[in-house]
Each structure stands twice: as structure tokens, then as C-alpha cells.
Amino acid sequence: MSKTTHISELATPVAVIDEDVMDANIKVVQRYFDEIGRPFRPHIKTHKIPSLARKQVAAGAVGITCQKVSEAEIFADAGFHDIFITFNMLGTDRLARLKALNNRVDLQVVADNDVVVDGLADVFTADEPLMVLVECDTGAGRNGVQSPEDAVKLAERIASKPGLVFVGLMTYPKPNTEDAVEAFFSQTVSMLKSKGIHCPVLSHGGSPSLLDSHLVKSATEHRAGTYIFNDRSMVRAGLCDYDDCAMHVIATVVSRPTETRAVLDSGSKALTSDLLGFPDHGYIVEYPDASITSLSEEHAVVDLSKCSEKPKVGERIRIIPNHTCVVTNLFDRLVFHKGGVVSGIEPVAARGCVT
């Protein structure tokens, strides 16, 4: 007789991943990129686990995206050799680690200002040069040069440094702004061309408008992370249904202080406080009319006033988080299952990598 563990036996709160749903998500998105003939470079921030990135590469991904050197080091150790770190690199310690990493994998980074470019140029040399892309702010209002003119200036500066190789442009776009991205990319490329600067890579990204990537015709690759697990924000974006969400946080109803209030043992230490534009903290599968109105570290307070059926103390419920990536970062391990039967457990190898 073979013994199995069911996810209903695990101590709560616990983050579980439905392997079949995850595998289907990997397949569906890779198929889309195969169909439009665009290389896909998944962002590991959603899972932070090398074996899952291996599945993504096995399905056809050309490499991976990381946000920090410390993440990239872990994935390099795990055998990945094509890594794009989409973050400005500054600081003595970080640059030394970046240089060591560039000696052993195919590494690309971004820059959006002179200080970052000059810092990189001080450390890298022509014998082991670093590939650098210019990050462009195409409307998201985060990092990035503000205009094609500024992109060209920075590209020229990169190209002038012996230890750096200018390879292209990168953007993390505002959702549903494909025209703006296309305009920024194509104008910059055209200006660069007139100056004789080659710009082979145009890296587009983001999850919320993932399946509209083809609308940015000039892009040469796409980066996205969330799709592997999906979450409530991806359902809202129309990219998937709740059934396509591979991650659930299983929680226990620990209290029913009033007729309309339940309290769960999944607080901000399990769900994070990331609202991501939602008015409440996650979608409860069994009680879709319930609303997680507030979180403290270990408590989730649930308003049941719109529920006809109400949960009892001791009952276990499943939450689809607003934002899956930040939940992964809170757990030391993710538990995998097939149809509820535990199929594996993986340490979140790059959890907490902030540097």
C-alpha cells in the first residue's frame, strides 16, 4: 500500500501549487510565443525555484530574467547560462559580484542613466565585456530614459566604453500600451541606425498584457513571470480564469466572532499586503462572495455579509492571492500537488534575495 499526503493534511497557512495547472500555463504561454515567433524569457521572480525555470526552458524559453544579482547567482549555480538582470546596478559589492557572474554566464543588464553606465564601465573590461540594454520608460513611470533621444544618448555612451557592449532596448510597459512601446522602440532604432549603432535586442515585457505582445511588432523578445502560477490580477486582466490559477494559500478559519465576520490564520505574513488595485486581499474559492477586508500579520478578517453559506471554525479554505510573486517570497518552501495529493516540495531557493 502506497502512502500519500493530501494537501488537506498540511498545517496552515501553506502555499500550494497545482502541478497540472502550472504545466498547462507554461505550455499555453510558450505556444503563444512560438506561434508569433518571438523568443520568450520568463522572469523567475514568480517562483524563485530553479527546477521550475528548467521546465520553462524545456518548454522553449530562451533564457531567464532576474531582478537582482543575488537571484542570478543562485540560478547560475543551478546551471542557467543565459540571464538578463533587468535592474540598474550600483555599488562596489554588487558590481564585483556582477563581474564574477559575467565570467561564467551570458549576462545582460540594463542602465537608464550615466552614473550606472560609468560605474559598469569602471569595472568591466574588453576581454570579458558586459552586455547592456537601455531601459526605456514607455509610460509605466518607474525606471527608464524618458525619450528616444535620451535612449540614443545613453546607447552612445555605452557603446563608447571598452568594457561594455550596447545590445538593445528594454521596457517594462504600462499594460495595454503596445502602440507607445512600438513607437518608442522604432523611433529609437531608426535614430540609432542613422548613427551606425546596431540594436539587435528589443526586450518587451510584463504579464498583464502578455498575450498582446505581438502588437509590439519590432520586439525581439518578451519577459513575464506571473503566468506560470497566475493570480487574481491575471484573472482581472482577462488572461485566465480562476481555474488556471496554480497557487492557492490554504488557510483555516480560526474564529467566527460574529455572524458576518470570520478570521483566517493567513495574515500579511502569508498573503502580503499587496492590494494590486483590489479593494480586498484575495479571492476565496469556496466563498466567492466573501471579502478579506483587512490583514494583520497573522490574522485575515473576512466580511461574510454577502455570503449565503458561511464557513465554520476549523474549516479550511483556499485563497487565490491578488499577487502570486510576493506570496512566494514569504514562504521557505512551496508544496506541489496533483489533484490534491502532494507530489513534491521545493525550497524557494531565491527567496529574500533583495541585493
Place this chain on the structure above:
Amino acid sequence: MSKTTHISELATPVAVIDEDVMDANIKVVQRYFDEIGRPFRPHIKTHKIPSLARKQVAAGAVGITCQKVSEAEIFADAGFHDIFITFNMLGTDRLARLKALNNRVDLQVVADNDVVVDGLADVFTADEPLMVLVECDTGAGRNGVQSPEDAVKLAERIASKPGLVFVGLMTYPKPNTEDAVEAFFSQTVSMLKSKGIHCPVLSHGGSPSLLDSHLVKSATEHRAGTYIFNDRSMVRAGLCDYDDCAMHVIATVVSRPTETRAVLDSGSKALTSDLLGFPDHGYIVEYPDASITSLSEEHAVVDLSKCSEKPKVGERIRIIPNHTCVVTNLFDRLVFHKGGVVSGIEPVAARGCVT
């Protein structure tokens, strides 16, 4: 020549603790409780580090407060023998661990409903009984029985179980509601007395109105965590100044995309998204007029429009977080310093303990 490390050399983002400020915080709060003659039981959730709890106990604390069994296990392993877990306990695994813990330390837990009491009663026996308090909702709207009458009923149920000992009442109050707490406690005690039920412990708690604990005259102890580091919420509550905040998240300005925008490398993976009622994500010591308007996982976007002086790319700044406890939970280690010189580093032993 002795070599030292300055916090300005550490890779960012990093959470640092000013030891002198922390030690002063421990002293000031313990002195208050000594003066009002009230036992103090610090909550370890703020630091999650046994050596810091040891300082709190050395200063005069009577024991510690934890929120989860997994936290209590770590502190029991570290030698603490008087532990109060202020959370409803449910689930086979958790109850088995609780029983093992009760065999080796003086343990108290809470309950606010019959299911929890009956679950405890099924596991504990008269030879090693468990001490149980009734959690009372005195206005905070989280866990807790809703009235003194319900508190009495639950106390009677606890007292009727051979493996449980009813020892008192506990509340996590809404700030500045001392009168409501006092009324709830005293009415319940009086009703219990008329039934011949002894109620030795009245455990009051919370940080925001910490120094008003004496207003709850009947309370026999106070629980609070945040005071050891302090944070922006404690400054807002009037309990301390920014100079009394021991924790800073040091971040680097990685981008200045526009005249009024800076981007820091301390995103929600360093600061969390806990607004705690604030409109923005932390207080920047060097630029008090700046506002951290949004966070993604690795980026903090800062609005500089009200700043006369503006930071440059590469500059390091210090952030006092809205909520210090949740920041601790994100970092594997906290770095301690005296006047900027690193004096120690401690693993956050109970980080990520959600079960």
C-alpha cells in the same frame, strides 16, 4: 589597527538596527511598566531574535508573547520558559506540537470559541494541563468573544475540561479605548467571581497606546512588540520621535528618470506593502518632504516634487518603515550598529514562521 565595517559599506537594501536606540527603547518602556507596577510580556514578532528577547527579559520582562507555535518552539529551544501564544490553536499537527511544547515550558494560549476549546481539551490531560485565556474583542474587530457574558460561558467551558486550566482574559485592543477594556475586564471578572471562577490574569496589549496601559487599572500584564525598534506608526501615535526609531532600511537611489522622480532599490520585498494607514511607504530621513508613492517588488518610486534638495543617483538614503515588524520578516538577517559602525549581525531566527 582594528578593522571595522560601516553601514555605508553594506549592499542595499539592508535593514539595520541602531543598538543604542534599541537598548534605550527597552529601558524606557520597561521603566514605565516598573513604575506602574505591571508585569510586561514583550511580543517577539517585532524582532524574531532570541538574543533580543533575552535583553528584554534581562531588563525586567516576565516572559514573552508569540503568535504561532513555530515561533514559540524556536524561543523554547533558545531557553525561554514562559511563553504566551495569543492565537487560537486548531489542527492536528499544531495541537501535537503545542502539547510537546507544554511539556517543557510554561505555556499559555487563548481561545475565543467552543471549537478551539474542545480541540484543546481532546489533546491535553490533567497530568500536564494547558493554561488557557479567553480572548475578548473589546473593539478591535478581530478575534475575541463579543461580550462579558460570552467570555464567562467560554471560561466555564474551559474550566470544565480536565486537561485545561482557565487562567484569565486577554485582549488586543483598539488604540485609545482603555475605558472599554476596563469595563469588559471588570464586568467579566465580577460575573466569574459570582460563579466562583478564579481569573488571575487580565492581559492587556498593543503598542499604539502602550504608555496608557495604567488606565486599564485591572490589567495584570501588558503585551507589546513594536516599541523595541519603533517605526513611523509609533511616531504618529506620539509614542516616540524619529530619533527613537532603531530600524532603518538603507536603500540606494538607482534612478532619477525625471526632475521630480527618484527610484530606490527597496521595493515591497524590503519594505512590504503595509501602509498601516499612511498614504505612502515610509519616511525618508534625509528627505522628509519626499514621498514613496508606490512600490513594486524591487522598486520604490519616490515623488520629489516637494523637496528643495533632491537626491542623486548612487546616493544612499535611510527609510523609517511604516511598520517595523513586517520588515523584519522579510530579511534573513538584521545588521546591528553603534553610531554607524557594525556591531553584530543576527539571523532572524523566527522569520517566516506562519504555522
